[in-house]
Amino acid sequence: MSSLNWMADFLSSVSAECEVVQAATTWQIDSQAWQRVAELAMKQQLRWVAGWAEHDQDQFLVNSCFEQQGRYLLLRTSIAVEHPELPSQATVYPAANRSERHSQDMFGIRFLGHPDNRRWTRHQAWIENSYPLRKDFPVQGTRVGITPPDMHYPFIKSHGAGVYEIPVGPIHAGIIEPGHFRFQAVGELILNLEERLGYVHKGIEKIAEGRNPESLARLAGRVSGDTTVGHCWAACRAMEQAAGVEIPVRATLIRGILAERERIANHIGDIGAICNDVAFVFAQMQMTRLRELWLRTNATVFGHRLLMDKIVPGGVACDVSEEFCTLIKKDIVELRTELAEIILALDLNSSLEDRLYTAGFLSEQTAAAFGTLGYVGRASGQDFDVRRDAPYPPYDQVDFKVAVETQGDIASRFWIRYKEIRVSLVLIEKFIEQLVDGALVTDWKTPPEGAEGLGIIEGWRGEIVSYIRFEADNKIARFYPRDPSQLNWPALEKLVLNNIVPDFPVCNKSLNGSYSGNDL
Amino acid sequence: MNWLIAILQTILFVALSPLLAGWVKCCKCWLQNRKAPSIFQPYRDLLKLTYKQPVVSEQASWLFIKAPYVIFSATVLAATVVPLIAVDLPTSASADVIVMVGFFAFARFFLALAGLDIGTAFGGMGSSREMTISSLAEPAMLMAIFTLTMTASTTNLSLAIAHVLNEGLILRPSFVFALSALILVAVAETGRIPVDNPSTHLELTMIHEAMILEYSGRHLALIEWASQLKLMLYGVLIANIFFPWGIAQSFNPQDLAYGLMAIMAKLAVLAIVLAISETLVAKMRLFRVQEYLSFAYLLGLLGMLSHIILEASR
Numbered sequence: 001m002s003s004l005n006w007m008a009d010f011l012s013s014v015s016a017e018c019e020v021v022q023a024a025t026t027w028q029i030d031s032q033a034w035q036r037v038a039e040l041a042m043k044q045q046l047r048w049v050a051g052w053a054e055h056d057q058d059q060f061l062v063n064s065c066f067e068q069q070g071r072y073l074l075l076r077t078s079i080a081v082e083h084p085e086l087p088s089q090a091t092v093y094p095a096a097n098r099s100e101r102h103s104q105d106m107f108g109i110r111f112l113g114h115p116d117n118r119r120w121t122r123h124q125a126w127i128e129n130s131y132p133l134r135k136d137f138p139v140q141g142t143r144v145g146i147t148p149p150d151m152h153y154p155f156i157k158s159h160g161a162g163v164y165e166i167p168v169g170p171i172h173a174g175i176i177e178p179g180h181f182r183f184q185a186v187g188e189l190i191l192n193l194e195e196r197l198g199y200v201h202k203g204i205e206k207i208a209e210g211r212n213p214e215s216l217a218r219l220a221g222r223v224s225g226d227t228t229v230g231h232c233w234a235a236c237r238a239m240e241q242a243a244g245v246e247i248p249v250r251a252t253l254i255r256g257i258l259a260e261r262e263r264i265a266n267h268i269g270d271i272g273a274i275c276n277d278v279a280f281v282f283a284q285m286q287m288t289r290l291r292e293l294w295l296r297t298n299a300t301v302f303g304h305r306l307l308m309d310k311i312v313p314g315g316v317a318c319d320v321s322e323e324f325c326t327l328i329k330k331d332i333v334e335l336r337t338e339l340a341e342i343i344l345a346l347d348l349n350s351s352l353e354d355r356l357y358t359a360g361f362l363s364e365q366t367a368a369a370f371g372t373l374g375y376v377g378r379a380s381g382q383d384f385d386v387r388r389d390a391p392y393p394p395y396d397q398v399d400f401k402v403a404v405e406t407q408g409d410i411a412s413r414f415w416i417r418y419k420e421i422r423v424s425l426v427l428i429e430k431f432i433e434q435l436v437d438g439a440l441v442t443d444w445k446t447p448p449e450g451a452e453g454l455g456i457i458e459g460w461r462g463e464i465v466s467y468i469r470f471e472a473d474n475k476i477a478r479f480y481p482r483d484p485s486q487l488n489w490p491a492l493e494k495l496v497l498n499n500i501v502p503d504f505p506v507c508n509k510s511l512n513g514s515y516s517g518n519d520l
Numbered sequence: 521m522n523w524l525i526a527i528l529q530t531i532l533f534v535a536l537s538p539l540l541a542g543w544v545k546c547c548k549c550w551l552q553n554r555k556a557p558s559i560f561q562p563y564r565d566l567l568k569l570t571y572k573q574p575v576v577s578e579q580a581s582w583l584f585i586k587a588p589y590v591i592f593s594a595t596v597l598a599a600t601v602v603p604l605i606a607v608d609l610p611t612s613a614s615a616d617v618i619v620m621v622g623f624f625a626f627a628r629f630f631l632a633l634a635g636l637d638i639g640t641a642f643g644g645m646g647s648s649r650e651m652t653i654s655s656l657a658e659p660a661m662l663m664a665i666f667t668l669t670m671t672a673s674t675t676n677l678s679l680a681i682a683h684v685l686n687e688g689l690i691l692r693p694s695f696v697f698a699l700s701a702l703i704l705v706a707v708a709e710t711g712r713i714p715v716d717n718p719s720t721h722l723e724l725t726m727i728h729e730a731m732i733l734e735y736s737g738r739h740l741a742l743i744e745w746a747s748q749l750k751l752m753l754y755g756v757l758i759a760n761i762f763f764p765w766g767i768a769q770s771f772n773p774q775d776l777a778y779g780l781m782a783i784m785a786k787l788a789v790l791a792i793v794l795a796i797s798e799t800l801v802a803k804m805r806l807f808r809v810q811e812y813l814s815f816a817y818l819l820g821l822l823g824m825l826s827h828i829i830l831e832a833s834r
Contacts, residue, residue: 166641166724173721188649188806277725279717279803285552351714351801354808501645502806505722 024065024072024454031077034062035087035113041066042092046073047371047384050465050482051089051099053107055135060084060107064096065454065465070389072456079109081134088114095371095487102520106133106205121198121519124148132206139206156194158184163191166501170199177515181504188500193493200519208479213239213313213444216476220466221308223481224517229255229262230459231481231517232311234466237392239313241453242470243445250438251315252393253431257328258307258316260424260431263460265294265306267375267417267424268339270512274414275346277506278355286342290335297331300324315441325432332425343418356411360507362495363408372491373484374462375420376511378404379412386458398430408495410510446474461485461514483517525771526600526611532780533599537752538562538745540787547795562748566741574737577638587634588735588742591627595746595753598623602756603678605779606768607685612678617665620677621658624709627746628654635731642723646730649806653715653727656813657708663820664701667694667827668761681764693830697823699762704816706754708809711747713798715809718747725803752787759786 029037041048046066054061059078066073079086088111090097100111101120108131111117125147131137163186170178180196208219213236220235221228233255240247272287295305301324302310310318320328346352362372367380377384385402387395403419405412447470455466462484471477488511496507542559549556558564576585600611601620628650635647669675671694672683708715711728720726723733732743760767766782768775804812 164641164644166645168641168723173723275802277722279713279720279725280801281548281719282552282799285554289553349800349802351804355802355805359805500806502725504724 024074024456026074026076028076028078031062031079031086034075034077035089035091037075038064038089038092038096041073044068047368048089048093048095049371049463050467050480050486051096051103052467052480052482053103053109053133054469054478054480055081055107055133058082060109062086062103062109063467064089067390070386072390072454074454084109085112086110087112090114090116093371094369094490098486098490099482105131107131108134118154121201123198123201124150132203137206139209141203141206153196155182155196156184156192158191160186162186170196179515183501183504185501188502190496190499190501190504193496193504195489195493197489197515198519200516202516202520204520205478205480208476211476211479212474213243213476216468216479217311217313218309220479220481221311223520224483224485224514225306226266227262227459227461227464227483227514227517228306228308229258229311230457230461230464231466231483232309233259234455234457234459234464234481235468235479236311236313237455237457238453238466238468239447239455239470241455242451242468243313243447243453245314245442245445247315247393247442248439249393249436251440251442253435254316254318254320254440255311256394256431257320257428258302258310259457259459260428261294261298262307264335264421264424265291265298266460267421268294270509271343271346271414271417273512274356274410274506274509275352277509278352280346280349280352283342283346283352290338290342294331294335297327301328312441314444315439317440319440320432320435325435328432329429332429336422336425339418339421353411355503355506356409356414358409358411359503360410360413360495360499360510361408362491364406366494367408367491370491370494371487372462373487374458374460375413375416376488376491377462378402379416380408381406384463386456386463390456392457394431394434397434398427400427410506413510444474450477459484461488461512461517481517481520483514485513485515485518489513489518521771522608522610525606525776526609529604529606529609530596530600530611533602533604533752533756534596534745534749536784537748538566540752540755540791541748543788544751544791544795547792548798551795551799562744566745569736569741569744570738572737574735574739576739577734580638580734583630584634584637584734585739587630587637588739588746590630591634592742592746592749594623594627594630595749598627599749599753601677602753603681603760603767604756605776605783606771607678607682607764608769609678612676616675617669617677617680618662618675621662621665624750625654625658631731631743634735638734640734642726642730642733645724646727646733649727650731653708653809653813656810656817657705660701660813660817660820661705661709663817663824664698664705667698667820667823670824670827671695671831677761681760681767682769684761685764685767685769692827694823694827695762697819697826699758701816701819701823702754702758702761704812704819706758707794707797708813708816710751710754712751712794714801714804715812717803755787755790756783759783759790 046068049065049067051064058081061076061078064075088100090100091113098120100114103109105119105122163184166183168181170180178199182194184191204223208216217232217236221232223231268287268291272284275283298307299305302318310316362380364381367377367382383404388402400423403416405416449472452469457464465482467480469478492511496504542562546556546559598620601615603609632647632650635643668680672680674680711718716727735743768779
């Protein structure tokens with residue numbers, strides 16, 4: 001099936017109204033056909049991308065986004081607030097599971113036939129039958145005093161001789177985000193792992209409502225601290241689409257530089273952290289040092305170590321002078337040499353090899369079923385990168401290779417990161433080469449009421465999808481950021497199976513999902 | 521006089537063990553291109569822990585509170601048996617090397633019980649792993665020690681060391697095997713990389729640390745101190761059995777001072793070797809530890825066989 005006709009084929013198999021809205025083709029379909037369309041999509045091997053809902057007066061608009069060969073399809077249906085029921089797509093797409101549970105907790109929509117309708121984002125702090133994302137729920141929330149302990153969450157149980165349960169977290173000994181992991185193990189062998197996230201729920205979606213574009217961009221930059229450029233860019237792209245704003249070439253190139261710098265910083269940190277989890281501290285110290293030098297250049301050139309708030313609606317809030325271009329180029333050369341030296345030492349270390357190879361295996365089938373993204377997907381043969389497959393400026397101007405492996409183990413995820421660092425270094429060099437003089441920001445146009453945009457970019461963890469709808473007066477009506485972690489977290493539950501308990505931390509680190517980005 | 525020296529060197533053992541731990545940490549930091557903390561940091565940590573209030577779980581029984589004292593005392597008793605700066609100790613005569621292994625086992629037994637006592641998942645997990653490993657480490661250790669005791673025809677450590685000293689420098693294949701075995705066992709028993717990682721925060725990968733996760737305040741201080749003592753004990757065993765030169769054979773102050781200098785230098789070198797090996801290798805997968813310890817046992821066995829075949833006839 002060629003890239004041009006899959007959508008036409010699909011369209012003929014489901015009769016639906018079709019309109020093209022910016023990045024994605026949007027189809028408004030009947031709620032009764034919701035599940036059937038998903039089945040057809042599955043038949044056409046579409047990838048499930050994201051799902052979210054929206055409260056619009058007396059109806060809920062439920063969306064689910066699919067992709068194939070870089071083309072995005074947005075399915076939308078509306079259901080009445082009085083009867084918030086919809087057939088579940090999670091029966092067809094396991095990837096949609098947590099997303100639907102999120103909508104269920106936030107809006108009170110019942111997904112009929114959902115394989116697992118336990119609460120997900122909802123913890124004990126919320127009053128029963130109050131739904132935060134409905135418009136009648138106050139933005140400041142309702143105070144209920146001290147949150148009662150979540151004693152009765154129905155975790156999956158297993159019984160039998162020698163089976164024991166290990167609850168880990170939500171508070172961990174290391175300085176990491178909170179999340180609960182429930183293991184069932186026999187001896188050291190992991191029988192089952194269940195994740196319980198949501199401890200970093202910040203109400204991003206709710207507090208986004210009513211903001212102006214600048215303020216929303218700042219909020220988007222705080223969805224997940226390590227992906228501040230990625231989320232900010234995705235949100236800005238969505239807003240720019242909605243407003244019909246074209247951003248200057250210089251700004252797109254600087255955005256590209258920012259995003260690649262973020263990718264490199266995180267990948268360097270991750271490579272070190274993976275080694276640290278198998279007690280190979282030398283690598284972590286070296287990687288931390290390289291990351292620190294990299295971040296200091298960020299601070300010198302862009303004025304912020306993590307590049308927060310450097311992307312603004314309509315352009316960028318920072319410039320790269322000639323002198324700084326030279327500094328960046330010099331930095332790249334240095335990083336490349338140093339990295340090559342250290343990576344060689346890691347490659348030659350057999351004790352490290354023994355820990356990383358074959359551990360935490362994620363098969364191509366499982367990776368595809370859960371729609372895993374970024375380096376997790378690409379280590380398991382999921383050859384997808386938004387930058388190449390649905391290019392956006394500045395990536396439409398450059399040629400680059402996307403590293404893909406099929407080995408699917410921790411080592412593979414380790415090496416994919418290294419390969420991506422090398423590609424990103426070249427990309428930054430190319431962007432600097434192409435840097436043309438010009439404006440950094442264009443004037444903002446107030447978008448019409450109801451204007452919507454879907455910003456899809458490749459963050460360092462993978463594809464980020466950001467949906468934005470405006471109301472009147474340049475205000476945000478709905479903001480939904482889908483971090484790649486949301487699709488990668490379920491893969492962790494699968495890839496640790498048949499591993500031993502003490503190998504879990506390194507499996508987890510090789511995936512490195514964002515808790516904050518998942519919980520919103 | 522003998523008893524005085526025995527008591528003095530036990531005190532030295534207890535007093536110097538945090539210094540050794542600090543030195544290992546310093547070496548590791550330098551090898552990782554980091555600034556090292558002060559070599560006296562372990563003392564400060566112990567001091568800090570002693571005046572912190574211990575927090576004890578409501579589910580804990582008397583065993584949990586008593587265990588640190590038992591563990592510390594048993595480890596100190598084990599230290600009395602090992603000649604540090606001088607041979608010919610009365611304590612070595614009253615308790616031989618097998619008793620020393622027994623003291624270790626006794627301490628470990630209580631540590632494992634304490635890990636189970638509070639009923640957290642990590643404690644039980646740590647205890648189970650510790651027992652798995654020690655059941656393999658103890659025979660390997662005894663095998664290495666027996667090689668030595670067969671050579672010296674005694675299980676009294678003082679006499680054995682004196683015997684090695686009097687024999688002078690002879691290349692014994694059995695000792696090479698026994699030394700290798702003892703080093704492997706020492707790494708496993710003291711919870712160092714590649715068997716266990718003493719500085720990790722990852723609960724699921726812990727062995728020793730998992731058992732003591734619930735400890736705090738002075739209880740934790742005692743357990744930490746005991747494990748520092750254990751590290752030093754193994755260091756001294758390796759240094760004094762296989763490289764005994766420098767140890768005092770009489771009790772005059774000059775010899776004793778010389779003995780002290782010698783053992784400190786030997787330990788410093790051993791610590792550097794430990795730090796280098798910990799920097800060069802990653803931790804093993806847990807199920808690799810049995811292969812590792814079986815190998816240590818095999819080396820011990822080879823040592824004994826080569827003693828019987830090559831050396832015993834002489």
